Each structure stands twice: as C-alpha cells, then as structure tokens.
Amino acid sequence: MLLLRKVTLAMPEGLTPGELLVVDGKIADFGSSLGNPDGAEIIEPEGAILCPGLVDMRASLGEPGYEYRETIASAAQAAAFGGITSIAVLPDSRPAIDDPALVRLIASRGEETGSFSLIPYAAATRGCAGEELAEYGLLKAAGAVAFTDGRRAIFSPRLMRRALSYASGFGSRIVQHPEDAELAEGGAATEGARATIMGLPGIPAAAEAICVARDIRLAELTGGAVHFAHVTTGEACDLIRRAKDKGLRVTCDTAPPYFDLNETAIGDFRTYAKFSPPLRADEDRLAILAALADGTIDAIASDHQPRDADDKRLPFAEASAGGAGLATLLAVTLAQVQAGTLGMAAALALLTEKPAKWLGIEAGVLRRGAPADLCLFHPERSWRVEAGKLPGKAQNTPFDGRALEGRVIGTWKAGKRVFG
Amino acid sequence: MTNRHLLGIQGFSPPAILQLLDLAENYVLLNRSGKTQRDTLRGRTMINLFFEDSTRTRTSFELAGKRLGADVINMSVSTSSVSKGETLLDTAATLNAMNCDLLVVRHNQSGAPALLAQKVEASVINAGDGTHEHPTQALLDALTIRRNKGRIEGLTIAICGDIAHSRVARSNFLLLTMMGNQVRLVGPPTLMPAGIETLGVSVHHDMREGLAGADIVMALRLQKERMTKGGLIPSSREFFAFYGLNAEKLAYAKPDALVMHPGPMNRGVEIDSAVADDPARSVIREQVEMGVAVRMAVLDSLARGGL
Numbered sequence: 001m002l003l004l005r006k007v008t009l010a011m012p013e014g015l016t017p018g019e020l021l022v023v024d025g026k027i028a029d030f031g032s033s034l035g036n037p038d039g040a041e042i043i044e045p046e047g048a049i050l051c052p053g054l055v056d057m058r059a060s061l062g063e064p065g066y067e068y069r070e071t072i073a074s075a076a077q078a079a080a081f082g083g084i085t086s087i088a089v090l091p092d093s094r095p096a097i098d099d100p101a102l103v104r105l106i107a108s109r110g111e112e113t114g115s116f117s118l119i120p121y122a123a124a125t126r127g128c129a130g131e132e133l134a135e136y137g138l139l140k141a142a143g144a145v146a147f148t149d150g151r152r153a154i155f156s157p158r159l160m161r162r163a164l165s166y167a168s169g170f171g172s173r174i175v176q177h178p179e180d181a182e183l184a185e186g187g188a189a190t191e192g193a194r195a196t197i198m199g200l201p202g203i204p205a206a207a208e209a210i211c212v213a214r215d216i217r218l219a220e221l222t223g224g225a226v227h228f229a230h231v232t233t234g235e236a237c238d239l240i241r242r243a244k245d246k247g248l249r250v251t252c253d254t255a256p257p258y259f260d261l262n263e264t265a266i267g268d269f270r271t272y273a274k275f276s277p278p279l280r281a282d283e284d285r286l287a288i289l290a291a292l293a294d295g296t297i298d299a300i301a302s303d304h305q306p307r308d309a310d311d312k313r314l315p316f317a318e319a320s321a322g323g324a325g326l327a328t329l330l331a332v333t334l335a336q337v338q339a340g341t342l343g344m345a346a347a348l349a350l351l352t353e354k355p356a357k358w359l360g361i362e363a364g365v366l367r368r369g370a371p372a373d374l375c376l377f378h379p380e381r382s383w384r385v386e387a388g389k390l391p392g393k394a395q396n397t398p399f400d401g402r403a404l405e406g407r408v409i410g411t412w413k414a415g416k417r418v419f420g
Numbered sequence: 421m422t423n424r425h426l427l428g429i430q431g432f433s434p435p436a437i438l439q440l441l442d443l444a445e446n447y448v449l450l451n452r453s454g455k456t457q458r459d460t461l462r463g464r465t466m467i468n469l470f471f472e473d474s475t476r477t478r479t480s481f482e483l484a485g486k487r488l489g490a491d492v493i494n495m496s497v498s499t500s501s502v503s504k505g506e507t508l509l510d511t512a513a514t515l516n517a518m519n520c521d522l523l524v525v526r527h528n529q530s531g532a533p534a535l536l537a538q539k540v541e542a543s544v545i546n547a548g549d550g551t552h553e554h555p556t557q558a559l560l561d562a563l564t565i566r567r568n569k570g571r572i573e574g575l576t577i578a579i580c581g582d583i584a585h586s587r588v589a590r591s592n593f594l595l596l597t598m599m600g601n602q603v604r605l606v607g608p609p610t611l612m613p614a615g616i617e618t619l620g621v622s623v624h625h626d627m628r629e630g631l632a633g634a635d636i637v638m639a640l641r642l643q644k645e646r647m648t649k650g651g652l653i654p655s656s657r658e659f660f661a662f663y664g665l666n667a668e669k670l671a672y673a674k675p676d677a678l679v680m681h682p683g684p685m686n687r688g689v690e691i692d693s694a695v696a697d698d699p700a701r702s703v704i705r706e707q708v709e710m711g712v713a714v715r716m717a718v719l720d721s722l723a724r725g726g727l
Contacts, residue, residue, distance in 0.1 A: 195613075197430070268534065269534050
C-alpha cells in the first residue's frame with residue numbers, strides 16, 4: 001500500500017491538488033484527503049506533480065538485432081528515469097517484427113523487465129521491405145497495435161493503397177514515415193542554404209507534404225486509417241488539419257527534436273543532431289508548436305533511436321540518423337510549458353492520455369482500478385543532460401549539455417517503484 | 421583567434437586572408453628566383469591523406485611541403501576497399517602514433533576533415549571534402565586574381581557551371597564575397613544548390629546576363645557522371661551550347677576579363693580550347709603556379725602556430 005500525499009494530480013479535466021492511494025498495484029482511490037490508511041507507505045513530496053506513467057507511442061529499441069546499441073533491459077532503465085511506463089515499439093528491428101511469434105516475444109520481453117509495457121507494432125510489409133503485405137489479421141490477434149515499416153516509408157502508392165484498405169478490414173491503422181523516398185534519396189539534411197553551405201545532400205521539406213497529401217488521399221479512397229509518424233513541417237500539419245476537418249481517419253505525432261531544435265543544430269557537422277526526417281528550418285519548428293497547441297498533432301512520441309558512437313562518429317552523410325529520447329521526453333516537452341506555448345495539462349495529455357487512447361491501452365489516465373503506472377515529477381527541479389551519463393546504454397542525445405527543468409523523482413509500474 | 425586547422429574559408433576574416441596572400445606572394449618570388457629550397461619545416465612530417473583520386477592537388481601540396489623542407493608522405497586510401505567510417509578514425513589513431521605534424525586531407529564526404537581534426541593532434545588542411553569546401557583553391561584563385569587585377573575587392577566575378585556539386589564554387593564565393601566582390605553564379609537551375617541566392621550572391625541561368633561586365637569568368641569542371649545518372653542535364657552537347665565558355669560567350673564580359681578554371685578541364689564541355697589556351701585571357705596555368713605558393717604559405721603559417 002502506498003499513499004502519495006500533497007501532490008498535484010494530473011487528471012483528464014486538469015491539475016488538482018490531492019492524494020492518491022495505491023493498493024495491490026492498482027490505483028485504489030484519489031481525492032483531496034484520504035486520511036491515514038493503516039500500513040500505507042507515505043510519500044509527501046514538495047511541489048511535485050503526479051501524472052499517469054508516460055505512454056511513448058513510438059520508439060525503436062536496440063533489441064532484437066542491435067544489442068550493441070541497447071538492450072531492452074537498458075532501455076527500461078532509461079524509460080524509468082524518464083517516467084515512461086509504456087512504449088509502443090517499432091518493428092524494423094533485426095529480424096523485423098512480421099510474425100505473430102515475434103509480436104508476442106516483444107510484449108513478453110517488456111513484461112519480463114517489470115518496469116514497462118512494450119506494445120508491439122508489426123511490419124506493414126514482410127521484413128519491412130516494402131514489397132508484400134504482412135499478415136495483419138494474425139499479427140493483430142497476436143497483439144500488434146498497428147502496422148508500419150518503421151523508419152522506412154511505404155513508398156509504392158499501389159502498395160500503400162492496399163495496406164490501408166486491407167488493414168481497415170481489421171480496424172487497424174497504418175503508420176507512415178512521411179517522406180517521399182525518391183525525393184529524399186541520399187539526403188542528409190533539410191534542403192536549403194544551410195545544407196548548401198555545408199555541402200550536404202538535401203531533402204526538400206516538401207518531400208514530407210507530398211507523401212502526406214498522397215496518403216490522405218489514399219485514406220479517403222480506401223476508408224482506411226493513416227497515422228503520420230514524426231511530422232516536422234507546417235505544410236504537413238496544414239494538410240492533416242484539413243483532413244481532420246473533413247472527418248478523415250488521419251492522425252499524427254511529433255517528437256521533441258522537431259519542436260525544440262532546428263536545422264542549425266547540425267552546424268559543425270554534428271551527427272548527433274542528424275535525424276530522419278531531418279531537423280527543419282525554424283519556421284517549421286514554430287509551425288509544429290502551433291499544431292501541438294491547436295490539437296492537430298495527437299501525441300508527442302520520444303522517437304527514441306539508440307545509436308552507439310561508431311554509428312555516429314562518421315562523416316555526416318554516412319552517419320546513422322536518430323537520437324536517444326527516452327530520458328529527455330518529459331523535460332524537453334516541459335520546456336514548452338515553461339515557455340508558455342503549451343499548458344501543463346495539455347502537455348501531459350500529449351504524453352499520456354492521448355497516445356494511450358490512440359494505442360487502445362489501459363493507461364495514460366489516473367482512474368480507480370487501473371494499474372498504478374505513475375510518474376511523479378518536480379516541474380521546477382533542474383538537471384543537465386550529459387551524454388555518457390544518461391541512464392541506459394544509448395547515449396546519443398541531441399540535447400547534450402542542456403539544462404532542463406522538470407525532473408522525474410519517482411516512477412511506478414503497476415504499483416512497483418522502478419525509479420527514484 | 422588563431423586556427424590550428426584550415427578546414428574551410430568559412431570562419432576566416434579578411435585580414436587573415438590578406439596576410440596569407442602577402443606571404444604567398446613572397447613564395448611566388450622565391451619560387452621564381454630558383455632558390456626553392458627552404459628549411460622552415462625541417463624535421464616536420466606532413467602526410468597527404470587522399471581518400472579520393474587527385475593528381476594536381478596532391479602534387480601541389482607535396483611540392484609545397486618539400487620546398488619548405490618537410491618530410492612528405494603520400495597515403496592514398498581507396499574508399500571502396502575499406503569500410504569507410506571506422507577507417508577514418510582508425511586512420512586518425514595511426515597518424516597520431518606517427519607524430520604527424522601536418523595532415524592534408526581529401527575526402528569524398530563533406531565534413532570528413534572536420535571529423536579528423538577532432539581526433540588528430542596534427543594540423544588538418546582540407547584539400548577538398550565532398551561538396552563542402554576546397555579552401556586552398558579559393559586562396560590560390562584569389563592570389564591569381566589579385567596579381568592580375570591589382571586588387572581583390574570591388575570586382576565582378578562570374579562562376580559558371582555545376583555549382584551544386586562544386587566545393588570550389590563554395591569556397592570561392594565565400595572568400596570573394598567576404599572580400600567585397602560581386603559574385604554571380606551562372607548555370608542551369610538543376611545545377612544550382614538550394615538557397616544559394618540567400619548567401620550574398622546573385623544567380624543567373626543565362627550566360628549573357630551572368631557574364632555581362634564581369635572582370636573574371638571562372639568555369640567549373642562538369643563531372644560527366646552527374647549528367648545522365650542524376651538526370652540533371654540532358655547531354656554535354658546541350659550543356660556546352662548554353663553554358664560552355666567559348667569566345668562568343670566570353671565577349672559578354674569585359675574586354676579584359678580573365679578566364680579561370682580549377683582543373684582538370686573537360687575541353688568542349690564547360691570550356692572551349694580556344695578560350696582555355698588563349699594567353700591573353702586565360703590564367704589557368706598561372707593558377708597552378710599560385711597553388712604551390714599559396715600552399716607553402718598555408719603550411720608555413722600553420723607550422724608557425726596557426727592561421
């Protein structure tokens with residue numbers, strides 16, 4: 001039994017001071033005063049917020065296939081530090097998650113850690129190779145939450161049409177990496193003066209909007225549901241906003257690098273700021289913030305991509321794209337609360353309630369009887385991101401050296417304390 | 421602030437450039453006097469580390485190093501035969517163990533010399549990286565221009581051809597605009613890099629317009645593999661018709677306009693032989709001579725503590 005006292009509870013209707021009681025791994029009760037239950041461990045932090053454990057709707061983990069970058073056990077440490085208790089895992093591992101047995105493996109590997117739930121995505125095409133459809137029905141029955149080829153765009157319009165159409169028969173979504181693969185081919189940075197002066201092959205920002213426009217139209221044609229992963233441009237947000245107004249089944253997410261950083265971060269050939277899609281011009285970053293504030297963007301995902309030094313210490317165009325994002329997901333998002341761009345309740349909803357609802361999992365809301373997945377954080381306590389000293393194995397943060405406000409002081413998974 | 425490395429023209433200041441050009445001018449005189457052997461770099465080791473084929477630039481650096489008395493070693497590394505990334509840092513470790521003082525690097529990837537510079541103890545000189553920079557080429561071009569025009573400011577310079585893939589174009593426009601010249605880039609839209617018009621240059625797609633009143637016309641090498649594979653231009657015939665520098669197009673420029681080319685030339689593609697070999701207009705051979713002097717000045721300055 002655990003009683004969290006004198007906290008601010010992050011409820012769906014807003015922030016409210018109160019107390020929360022955990023019994024047998026579940027949220028037993030909450031309210032303004034719960035008295036003194038016998039035998040309860042009492043935690044009384046000063047000025048902390050208690051929110052549901054964060055739900056990261058999109059991350060890659062090093063396992064299976066890239067254990068030199070990260071194992072599931074090491075990812076669990078990073079997640080617990082970041083207050084994350086559920087992660088939806090991309091299927092483009094080695095092997096790709098395109099078989100029901102592999103879907104079950106991912107879910108059970110999450111359970112083994114006891115500190116987070118892993119919710120498997122499955123491959124949209126066999127081997128995430130972009131050729132043949134995967135077995136959506138069997139994969140869904142095994143627990144796959146949606147279908148995607150991960151960091152690789154489903155490129156052929158014919159294949160995308162079929163994927164959307166076939167998945168709609170099972171009520172499933174297709175998650176797209178929104179980038180026209182031919183326009184993006186060989187590119188390493190957003191096309192423009194910065195890439196030009198650095199002599200880097202560019203990817204036009206329009207490659208995103210072109211893919212988004214096409215897939216919205218295909219969703220309309222098929223009646224299917226499409227989700228755009230990590231949107232990064234104002235133009236894509238405009239298209240998605242209009243599609244939503246039209247009532248189409250279109251959703252999207254973004255990730256902290258795209259609203260916190262812009263393309264100037266790659267100066268001096270900093271490969272730790274190399275992402276796919278690449279960091280954009282500042283006006284796009286501002287458009288992403290506006291789309292977060294107005295609800296066009298449905299969730300903030302970590303977009304965690306573990307890499308080791310050998311993947312990154314290469315000439316820029318040859319270096320692997322992606323950043324570690326679990327430990328910094330909450331604090332980089334909270335920077336926008338401090339900046340006044342997002343309200344605290346809205347920011348937390350983008351990290352908890354909204355992605356949980358999208359994934360269809362029982363998490364992301366403080367509810368009586370629900371598993372006690374909790375994140376207790378101090379919104380004003382500051383810390384410094386230091387590559388090399390982050391929890392877990394993956395140290396490839398683009399935020400190295402940044403002072404952030406908002407520190408997790410406790411994380412609980414089903415009532416068990418896993419951090420703090 | 422002094423720089424231990426020469427990675428690009430970006431970051432340079434006009435006084436530092438003038439100082440280098442003045443020093444190079446001395447080396448031109450010494451080289452011409454026949455007293456070429458100096459001992460400025462005696463006991464120092466200079467390694468030419470070329471990951472990309474090059475005869476001219478490597479030879480020029482080699483000669484510059486030897487004339488200053490350095491021990492010069494050439495290392496050619498074929499990028500295809502080794503796994504690229506690890507090798508670069510492994511190479512850095514090897515070079516550190518050899519106590520190399522000056523490291524001249526050419527690489528097909530933009531930023532590779534900058535990466536090496538973080539890991540080696542030697543001074544790194546960028547001898548051309550991908551489509552990023554080729555700073556000694558810009559310096560030798562500036563010296564050539566100054567010797568012929570008497571100044572390196574207030575001139576109009578047209579750089580023509582494949583701007584998108586040219587590190588020479590980037591280093592040159594950075595240096596020339598910094599020194600107060602008007603730089604025009606001339607070529608088909610598919611060979612113009614994105615956003616270049618925001619960087620202090622004007623962009624032209626018509627040679628008549630781009631060359632009108634120019635003091636200097638620079639033609640750039642057009643790599644033939646760019647054409648068909650990239651689909652950037654339909655044929656070399658068409659390119660020559662519209663952008664190849666011949667006497668007719670040169671006539672748009674000032675009557676005393678000079679012709680430059682970083683070499684090696686594709687005669688009949690980006691430049692016509694009649695123009696390239698015209699002693700009254702072409703300073704292409706002089707560029708090669710200035711190359712040695714400028715590289716001696718760079719090596720000398722770096723060995724003496726920095727740029």
